[in-house]
Amino acid sequence: MNIVGYYRVSTSRQGRSGLGLDAQKEYVRLAAETNNWNIIAEFEDTASGTIAPTDREQCKAALEVCAKHGATLVVAKLDRLSRDVEDIAGLMKRVPFKVATMPTADSFQLHIYAALAQQEREFIAQRTKAALAGLKTKADNGDKEAQAKIANRDAGRQAAHAKGTKAATAAAQEAADTNAESLRDAIQSGLYAKVATLLGMANHLNARGITTARGKKFSPMTVKRTVERLGIPFP
Numbered sequence: 001m002n003i004v005g006y007y008r009v010s011t012s013r014q015g016r017s018g019l020g021l022d023a024q025k026e027y028v029r030l031a032a033e034t035n036n037w038n039i040i041a042e043f044e045d046t047a048s049g050t051i052a053p054t055d056r057e058q059c060k061a062a063l064e065v066c067a068k069h070g071a072t073l074v075v076a077k078l079d080r081l082s083r084d085v086e087d088i089a090g091l092m093k094r095v096p097f098k099v100a101t102m103p104t105a106d107s108f109q110l111h112i113y114a115a116l117a118q119q120e121r122e123f124i125a126q127r128t129k130a131a132l133a134g135l136k137t138k139a140d141n142g143d144k145e146a147q148a149k150i151a152n153r154d155a156g157r158q159a160a161h162a163k164g165t166k167a168a169t170a171a172a173q174e175a176a177d178t179n180a181e182s183l184r185d186a187i188q189s190g191l192y193a194k195v196a197t198l199l200g201m202a203n204h205l206n207a208r209g210i211t212t213a214r215g216k217k218f219s220p221m222t223v224k225r226t227v228e229r230l231g232i233p234f235p
Helices: 012-017 021-035 057-069 085-092 107-140 144-182 184-192 198-207 220-230
Strands: 002-009 038-046 072-075 097-099
Touching: 002 021, 002 057, 021 038, 021 072, 038 057, 057 072, 085 107, 107 144, 144 184, 144 220, 184 198, 184 220, 198 220
Parallel strands: 002 038, 002 072, 072 097
Antiparallel strands: none
16 A cells, blocks of 8 residues: 655754654654555645644645545654544545554544544643633632742743744744845846945836835835845945
C-alpha cells in the first residue's frame, strides 16, 4: 500500500528544533516497515491543531498527492491530523487515512476515538472553568492562598503575552527588512536614472508595477521608510 506521511508541530520553534517531528516520522516509519507500506511522499506543517486540516498548506498538498496516486494518508497520532471530530469525519470522505500508533484501526474506530477525545477535551475545559470560578470566589472572600494563585496566574499570562508580543515584533521587523531588501535593485536603478526626489522615486517604482508589501502603490513616505531601512543615501 502506498502512503503519504503527514506531520504537524504547533510552533515554528518546534519545527526548527525537530521537537516532535522526529518522533512522528519514526512512528510512521516503523508502522510502514511493519505493515509493508510504501512511503511515496511526506509533508510537514507548522500550525495549531485548531486550524482545520484543509486550511493548512502542506496538509492540502498531502491530500492532493493521496487523491492523485490513490495513496493513504498516515499520521503518527490522530491529533496531528485534527482534534475536531467534524474535521476527521470530513477527511474520511476525501481520502483513506491511518494512524501509525494504531495501524489496524478502521475508519469507524478512528471516528469513535476522535469523538471520545473531543468529549474528554470538553470535559476538561468545563472542569477547568469551574475550578477557576471557585478559586475566584475564594479569592473574593479573602482567601489568601486563592489570591496568591490568581496573582501567579495573572503574572504568568502577562509574561506569556509580553513574550508573544516581542516575538511578533521581531517577526514583523524581519519581514520588513526582507521586503526592503527585495526593493534595493529597483531603488538603485532609480538613482542611476537621476531620480532625485521621494515623489519621483515613488513614481519610478509605481511605473514599473512594483508595489508595497501590502500591495499598494508607493508614496513619498513609503519610499522614505524603505530607503532609510536599507541605509541608502537619498538626495
